[in-house]
Every structure is written in structure tokens, then in C-alpha cells.
Amino acid sequence: MSRHCRQLMLFIAMLTIGCLSLPRLAQAQSVSCANPTVNNVQFGTIDLTTGTVNVTGSIGWSCTSTGILGVLLSPQANIAMCLNLNTGTGGTQANPRLLSSGSNTLQYQLYADAATTQIWGSTATAGTPIPLGIAVAIPAGLILSTTVTGQTPFYATLPGGQTTAPVGTYNSTLAVTVGGSYTLNANTPLSSCTSGQHVLNAGSAAFTASATIQKACVVTANNVNLGTVPFTALNTTASNTLGATCTNGTPYFVGLAPSNGNTTGAGVMKGAISGNTDKVPYQLSSTPGPAGVVWGNTATSTTVGNGVSGTGSGLSQTLTVYATAASANYTPDSYSDTVTVNVNY
Structure with missing residues (x-):
């Protein structure tokens, strides 16, 4: 009987070892x-x-x-x-x-x-x-x-x-x-x-x-050339255009200032020949001729003054400026002046 008992114990041990395998x-x-x-x-x-x-x-x-x-x-x-x-x-x-x-x-x-x-x-x-x-x-x-x-x-x-x-x-x-x-x-x-x-x-x-x-304006300008005239010419008028490009919906007011600082657009042109002291008066206007509507430089960012107004579209808008010289009875020469364009907005 002891032999059978030993065999049973070995069998149980083998089973126990197998259970430990994870x-x-x-x-x-x-x-x-x-x-x-x-x-x-x-x-x-x-x-x-x-x-x-x-x-x-x-x-x-x-x-x-x-x-x-x-x-x-x-x-x-x-x-x-x-x-x-x-x-x-x-x-x-x-x-x-x-x-x-x-x-x-x-x-x-x-x-x-x-x-x-x-x-x-x-x-x-x-x-x-x-x-x-x-x-x-x-x-x-x-x-x-x-x-x-x-x-x-x-x-x-x-x-x-x-x-x-x-x-x-x-x-x-x-x-x-x-x-x-x-x-x-x-x-x-x-x-x-x-x-x-x-x-x-x-x-x-x-x-x-x-x-x-934001609001912005850009301006371009073309020269106004009164041409070659005899000394007897009266009320010589010429025109050209300005281009104003302002932000869409922006009101703007344009003023013109001759080099003499006159705020009513009344400037003078100087000769190119050395020693010539003559000065030829001229008038800037927004409509043609000596009776044209004066275009000066009293415009502000909120009021037109004696300038010209517009409302921006984002595209260039054309404005016409006229210059009239009442008389040409001056020393023969080429006369010119610089006009500053001020866009207020």
C-alpha cells in the first residue's frame, strides 16, 4: 500500500507544477x-x-x-x-x-x-x-x-x-x-x-x-498747359484732370493751393529766363472760363469750402481743373507754377 501512496503524491506534485505556468x-x-x-x-x-x-x-x-x-x-x-x-x-x-x-x-x-x-x-x-x-x-x-x-x-x-x-x-x-x-x-x-x-x-x-x-485716398495729377499764345491774348483757358482714389464710401474734399499760398486759387506763374521778374496771374476753377467757379484751398476733412467734394468708390474718380490767364501781355518767356493738390478725408 505504501507504493500506491507514493505514486499518488508524485501525480499531485506534477499537477501543482502545471498550475504555476502563466x-x-x-x-x-x-x-x-x-x-x-x-x-x-x-x-x-x-x-x-x-x-x-x-x-x-x-x-x-x-x-x-x-x-x-x-x-x-x-x-x-x-x-x-x-x-x-x-x-x-x-x-x-x-x-x-x-x-x-x-x-x-x-x-x-x-x-x-x-x-x-x-x-x-x-x-x-x-x-x-x-x-x-x-x-x-x-x-x-x-x-x-x-x-x-x-x-x-x-x-x-x-x-x-x-x-x-x-x-x-x-x-x-x-x-x-x-x-x-x-x-x-x-x-x-x-x-x-x-x-x-x-x-x-x-x-x-x-x-x-x-x-x-481704414480710410485712405490716393491722388494723381496732370499738368494744365495754356499753350503758346500772343501777348494780346485775353482770358486764355485750359484744363486737365485729377484722379482721386478713396476708400469705398469715404467722403473727400479736394483743395488746390498755388505756390504763393493763396487760398482762393489765384496764383502767379514765373518765367524761366534768368532776370525776368514778370509774373503772370492765373485763376484755378472747377468750371471753365473767367467766370468759372473758384477752386481754392479752404476744404477740410469735413467741409468742402471752396474746393470740390466726392465720395470714394475704391476706384479712380476723375475731377477736371481749369486754369485761366486773364492777360498775356508780359515779357516773352515760358511761365509756370506748381499747384499742390490736397485731398482731405
Whole structure:
């Protein structure tokens, strides 16, 4: 009987040893990205004389890989992340995007590259998202998380030449949405936002693009040439044009100031020959002839005075100026004067 007892004990010992063999633990790992951070895009204060305005910005992002790891470790998670951008509240179109001030708009665009060839868009609108490929390495252990962060640049452009935009502050609120996928235990970066095995836990952020249009005027002037006349000529009149380009909707008042400082448009022309002291009087007016309406320099930014008024359209507006010399009975010579055009707005 003692022999049977020993055999039973050995059998029990063998069973006990088998119970101590541990099974492999299942792997659990996930990747998530926090809401991105984006500063507002501020084009600043501009006017119709400003050319193209370029601004740079960046998107801050943060992605975390969390693992509960056993015997089989997953050393790396490869992420394909896309930063999608909507059209914004300034308008429904994506190219160009729009800033709005009431019913008025300004064109602008956001790009993923410094060469401004790749419009920053999304999978739902024109252009393409800003793509990012990220590798997140996981150290060995039981319960671990690893976070990677970065800043990705973007480029904003507001084209010049939008002269018909009225004065005002223009803006648009845009939303950045993180989309993408990831693959665990893979050493090759993913080729697109949808090529991974798992959907990326996405985040989003909002920012504002803005620009302020201020009042401005630009003036151009053409010479008034009274021509060659005999000394007997009376009330010689000639005319030419001024060009006034002012911000759309901006009232402006134009004054003319001869070099002698006279505020009623009564100037004198000096001869070109050395020693000639004669001065030929002339009168500036906004209508032709010696009885024309005087055009002087008493205009201000709020009143027309003896000047000429207009309201800007953002395009060049033509104003005609007349000069009349009552008499030509002076020493033969070429006579001239410089008139300053003052645009008040």
C-alpha cells in the first residue's frame, strides 16, 4: 500500500507544477490627440494703398499613446494625423476664403506651405488637410503613456488690390478638426489619414482671422498747359484732370493751393529766363472760363469750402481743373507754377 501512496503524491506534485505556468496577457493600447491650439490670424490695419499682406501662424498639437503591456510589447505607434480646416464664417466658399463685415467681404487664403501653393482645407472642402506623420515610441512596462507634441506652421495671405472694400473690421471664425488613424507595432509611417488600423481619437479648436480697412485716398495729377499764345491774348483757358482714389464710401474734399499760398486759387506763374521778374496771374476753377467757379484751398476733412467734394468708390474718380490767364501781355518767356493738390478725408 505504501507504493500506491507514493505514486499518488508524485501525480499531485506534477499537477501543482502545471498550475504555476502563466498564460500570456492580452495587449491593450490606444492613441488619442488633444485639442490643437491655434493663435488668431491678424492681418492688421490696411488701406487701398497696401499691397498683399502675408502672415504666418502655427498649430500646436499633442498626441498620447497609452499601453497596458504584457509579454508581447508594442514598441511604437505610428500616427497619420490630418488637420482639417473649414471654410469659416466669413463665407461659404473655400477658394478664396472670405472675411466679412456685414454684407461686405475681403478675400484671403490659408496655405499649408510657404510657397502658398497648397490650400489648407479638409477632406470635405477644396484643398487638402495639413498632413502629419508621427511615431510615438512606447517604453517597456505594464501601464505606460507617452506624449509627443509639436508645432506645425501655416501661411495666410490677403491679396492687395481689393480697393472697393468699405471701411470696417472684417473677420471669420474657423474650426480646425484633427482627423486620422494609427497603427500599433508598425515601423513604417502611414501614407494617409485613413491608412491605419485604428481611428484616431480626434480633437478640435477654433480661431479667428481678421483685418481692418481704414480710410485712405490716393491722388494723381496732370499738368494744365495754356499753350503758346500772343501777348494780346485775353482770358486764355485750359484744363486737365485729377484722379482721386478713396476708400469705398469715404467722403473727400479736394483743395488746390498755388505756390504763393493763396487760398482762393489765384496764383502767379514765373518765367524761366534768368532776370525776368514778370509774373503772370492765373485763376484755378472747377468750371471753365473767367467766370468759372473758384477752386481754392479752404476744404477740410469735413467741409468742402471752396474746393470740390466726392465720395470714394475704391476706384479712380476723375475731377477736371481749369486754369485761366486773364492777360498775356508780359515779357516773352515760358511761365509756370506748381499747384499742390490736397485731398482731405
